[in-house]
Amino acid sequence: MGRLLDQIDSPRDLETLSLPDLERLCAEIREKIIETVSANGGHLSSNLGVVELTVALHRSFRVPEDQIVWDVGHQCYTHKILTGRRSRIGTIRKRDGLSGYPNRQESRYDPFQSGHSSTSISAALGLAEAKKLRAEPGHVVAVIGDGALTGGLAYEGLNNAGRLNRNFIVVLNDNKMSISRNVGSMARYLAYMRTKPGYWKMKDNVEQTLNGMPLLGKPLHGLLKKSKRLLKQILYNSTLFEDMGFNYYGPFDGHDLPQLLEVFENAKKINRPVLLHVLTSKGKGYPFAEKDPGGFHGVSAFDIETGEPDSAGGSNFSGVFGEELCNLAAQDDRICAITAAMQLGTGLTPFKKRFPERFFDVGIAEGHAVTFAGGLAAGGLMPVCAVYSTFLQRGYDQIIHDAALQGLHVLLAVDRAGIVGEDGETHQGVFDVPFLSSIPNVTVFAPTYYQELRQMLRAAIYECSGVVAVRYPRGKELYQPPGFRCMRMPFVLHGDPAAAIAVVTYGRTFSQACLAQERLAASGVKVQLIKLNRVRPVDPGAVEAARAAGHVFFFEEGMLQGGVGEHFGYLLGQAGFAGRYVLRGVDDCFVKHATMRQSLEGLGLDETGIFQTIVSECGL
Numbered sequence: 001m002g003r004l005l006d007q008i009d010s011p012r013d014l015e016t017l018s019l020p021d022l023e024r025l026c027a028e029i030r031e032k033i034i035e036t037v038s039a040n041g042g043h044l045s046s047n048l049g050v051v052e053l054t055v056a057l058h059r060s061f062r063v064p065e066d067q068i069v070w071d072v073g074h075q076c077y078t079h080k081i082l083t084g085r086r087s088r089i090g091t092i093r094k095r096d097g098l099s100g101y102p103n104r105q106e107s108r109y110d111p112f113q114s115g116h117s118s119t120s121i122s123a124a125l126g127l128a129e130a131k132k133l134r135a136e137p138g139h140v141v142a143v144i145g146d147g148a149l150t151g152g153l154a155y156e157g158l159n160n161a162g163r164l165n166r167n168f169i170v171v172l173n174d175n176k177m178s179i180s181r182n183v184g185s186m187a188r189y190l191a192y193m194r195t196k197p198g199y200w201k202m203k204d205n206v207e208q209t210l211n212g213m214p215l216l217g218k219p220l221h222g223l224l225k226k227s228k229r230l231l232k233q234i235l236y237n238s239t240l241f242e243d244m245g246f247n248y249y250g251p252f253d254g255h256d257l258p259q260l261l262e263v264f265e266n267a268k269k270i271n272r273p274v275l276l277h278v279l280t281s282k283g284k285g286y287p288f289a290e291k292d293p294g295g296f297h298g299v300s301a302f303d304i305e306t307g308e309p310d311s312a313g314g315s316n317f318s319g320v321f322g323e324e325l326c327n328l329a330a331q332d333d334r335i336c337a338i339t340a341a342m343q344l345g346t347g348l349t350p351f352k353k354r355f356p357e358r359f360f361d362v363g364i365a366e367g368h369a370v371t372f373a374g375g376l377a378a379g380g381l382m383p384v385c386a387v388y389s390t391f392l393q394r395g396y397d398q399i400i401h402d403a404a405l406q407g408l409h410v411l412l413a414v415d416r417a418g419i420v421g422e423d424g425e426t427h428q429g430v431f432d433v434p435f436l437s438s439i440p441n442v443t444v445f446a447p448t449y450y451q452e453l454r455q456m457l458r459a460a461i462y463e464c465s466g467v468v469a470v471r472y473p474r475g476k477e478l479y480q481p482p483g484f485r486c487m488r489m490p491f492v493l494h495g496d497p498a499a500a501i502a503v504v505t506y507g508r509t510f511s512q513a514c515l516a517q518e519r520l521a522a523s524g525v526k527v528q529l530i531k532l533n534r535v536r537p538v539d540p541g542a543v544e545a546a547r548a549a550g551h552v553f554f555f556e557e558g559m560l561q562g563g564v565g566e567h568f569g570y571l572l573g574q575a576g577f578a579g580r581y582v583l584r585g586v587d588d589c590f591v592k593h594a595t596m597r598q599s600l601e602g603l604g605l606d607e608t609g610i611f612q613t614i615v616s617e618c619g620l
Contacts, residue, residue, distance in 0.1 A: 003028050011058040011082050011109075022059065022257055026051045030285040032089065033077050034304060040093050041300040041422060042100055043074035045282040045293040046145070049175050052255045053278060054078035057141065057171075060264035065138040067111040067127050071120030071148045073101035073426075074298075075173070076110075083109035093422035095594035101426055115426020116391065117364045118151025120144045121170055125161045128168050139167060139268055146174040147341060150363025155244075161273050162245020168273040174251065175282045175293075241275045250277025255284065294344060317472040318415055320450045322347030324457050325384060325413075329355055334382040335461070338362060340369045346386035346415050366391050370398035370410070377408040382461055386413040389429025389471065390420070396435055404439050404467045411460050412436075417446070417471035418508055418557040419600055424593025429471075430586050434562030436469055437536050443468045444536040446507040449477045451486040452533065459488055471507070473557075475596070478511035481518070490539035492531045499526035501618060502549035504542070504568060506532040509557050509605055516610035525620060535564045543571045549579060551618055556585035557605055582617050584609075 004021060005028040007013060017025065029051050037044045055078065057068060063083065070076045080098060081089055085107065091097025102110035112123040124142035131138060148154060149172065161168055241248040247270060252263055260278070267274045282297075283289025288307030289296035301310040329335040329351065336358045337351045343361055352359040362369045366387055373383035387395070392414055403410045417429040436442050443464050445456040453472055460468040484494060495517060505513050510531050517527045528549065530542050546552045552572065554565035565583040572581060584604055591599055600606040604613060614620070 005029060005032060005081070005086065008082060008086060010084050011063055014055065014059045014082070019258060022055055026055055026257070027285070029055070029078055029081055032081065034286050036077070036089055036092060037299065038302050038304045039090070041298075042093050043077075043298050044286070045289045045296045046072075046075040046175070047077040048284050048286055048289060049280040049282040049293075050075050050143075050173060050254070051078050051284070052257050052260060053143075053171070053173060053280060054082065056257055056260035056264055057143070058082050060261060060268070061139055061141060064108045064111070065136075066141065067124070067138060068141045068143060069112045069114065069120040069124045069127070070102055071114050071142060071144040071154075072117045073114035075143075075145065076102050079109070080107075083107060093424070093593055095592075095598050097593075099424055099593055100422065101424070113426065115423070116394065117148040118144075118153040120148070121154055121157030121161055124170075125157055125164075125168070128161075128164070132166075139169060141169045141171060143171045143173055146172065146176055147364055150341065151365050152368065158241070158244045158246065164245075164273050165271070167268065167271055169267055170246065170273070170275045172250070172275060172277045173254065173280055174277060175254075175280045246273045246275040248275045248277065250275075251279045252276065254278040254280035298345075314476065315450065316347075316476050317450070317453060317474070318345065318347035320347075320453055321386070321413055321415070321457070321472065322350050324454045326351050326354055328458065328461065329358065332382065332461075333358075334380070336360065336376055336381050336383045338369050338373055338376075338383055338385045340364055340366045340387055340391060342386070342388065342391075342415075345388070346413070348386055366394040367398045370395040370412075371402040373410045374398070374402040374406065374408045377403070377410050378406070382409065382411070384411045384413055384461075386415060388416040388427070389414050389418075389432040390416065390427045392432055393435070399436070399442075399467060400439055404442055407441070407466050409465055410467050411457075412467065412469040413457075414469050414471035416474045418473045419591060419596050419603075419605075420474050421596040421599060422593050425590040428586075428591045429473075430558045430591065432469070432471060433535065433556075433558045433564055437562060437564070437567065439467070441466045442536065443534065445470045445533060446535050447472055447533070448507055448510045448531070449480055449486055455486065455488045456533070473508045478508060479515055480511070481514045484514075488533075490532070490534040491542040491545075492533060493528060493545060494531060495528040496526040497528055497545070497548075499528040500550040501525070501527045501553070501614060502530055502546045502551070503527055503553045503555065503610070503614070504530040504532065504546055504565075505555045506535050506564065507557060509555050512600070512605065512607045513555060513610055515607035516614065519607070519611050520614065520620075523620070525614075525618075527614070532564065536567075538564070538568060538571060540571075543568070543575050547572060547575050547577045551580050551582070551614075552577070553582045553610075553614060553617070554584070555605055555610055555613075556583070557600070557603075558585055560585040560587050580617070582613065584613060 004025045033047050088098050093100045101115045102113055104110055104113055120142040124140045128140040282293035337348050338360045339346050339348050340362055341364045343349055369385050373385045376383040414432050420427050436444055447453040447456050456470050460470050503513050513529055520527050530545055554568055556563050556565045569581050
């Protein structure tokens, strides 16, 4: 017997399958996801947890007329397999392959892109209102994880969506049982019964009858509503969602296909906003991921039989940051660490273990994290807020209003700065320098090596004031030329100071520039490298060092618009530079998913790209 999965080219192919066939299909999908992620890396635990949920959604709803918004979008692998992308799932997260997230340009079945968290309810509400205004049929469903429900944007969406007087469905995928503790059989049974159309028909009839009765009808109706609310609060603690205008049902077993199918069919017939609370198990079907769902959340390629990663471990910037912060905190009890649901990714697990009273995980709430850090600073502490560059974007207003404007000493540890690779355009850390550089009195450091990261953390805490950012890339430190010394200086010169060609750069790009410099030296071409350790403010000495050259090249692993290179060129002009200035970086585009090496190569920011740019521009 062949695989059922090989026969699935669209969601409509699910309609002819029996329940046993659907359950068999779920098992085959799990095998395919494990096989794919073991080869490509990606998000494993979350995708294994939503297989039955996704199959039930696509069996019950008719996409793309019905629209499903995933939040966070990294749980969309089964959705992609079922929506015509099965044959290409092996390309996921590879260059020119499928994105690891929903993507509007990739498929008509992806109505909204969702690489960041907590956006689904707001986006789905917009889609629902668009359907109404355009008189288009179809349901809209937001699937939101319980982690995403820690973000404030989700509640803004709930608050507005609860005002609708028509069907709108939110599926809460709770894979940590972190929302409702009352999951007994009576609560589940009553929740299940309340989704049935007969319940709502009876309820409407009772309300109409009571409201039509003179004198006693309305008081009885009011008493009934109060009693019902109290009973629901006791049984399944659902008043938060219901007070926001939703009819809450659940929790339901997210791996029980028959129940899910019936619940979804019933939910479609309820002419009100509906929240369906579904319990799922992250990593389901793969023992290693079931045992360690956090460790298998986002993974590199691994061996299926052992669960071990293919590549060797070792030090990385996140780990060095966490280690050095622990060293500093052991000597200074003012130092606190804050993360927005990224304890493991930002290297803060050791800090949490050693200093639990000074460790704060605020959930997926980056704006709150920054303002909270501002409050800690105002209270006399030294907060260090560790956040990925791509997620720091979500706290931009708070950096301005709640930290920089007040002159509060807040340290932003900006992880995953620069190109991040396979996670692609929603996660590239190429915007933090431009937006931080636009804020008055913000200092930004950019280490290239582990030793510099340690030095700059100490400098940021003890030698600076106001908001200070230390930005560092994903992964390991790269090439360090023989004899190069890491120094706590705003900039460092490397090479012949009398050279007619100067290359200015910072961060990881310096390693690539060193390799290009050595290739040029082998051809008899001398180049001086000007390495910016502090990219804001730029030290005048770095500008003066570049001004003497005839050709100045600036290579930047970030956006050109508003980046350090633009500002450096302005400062050169102000200093009277009369030579040629060439700037290379990310030029007015979003960088798509590929390996880090492939992305840097495509941008001309690797060793070869830097070498070729200098040769071409200088006519060598």
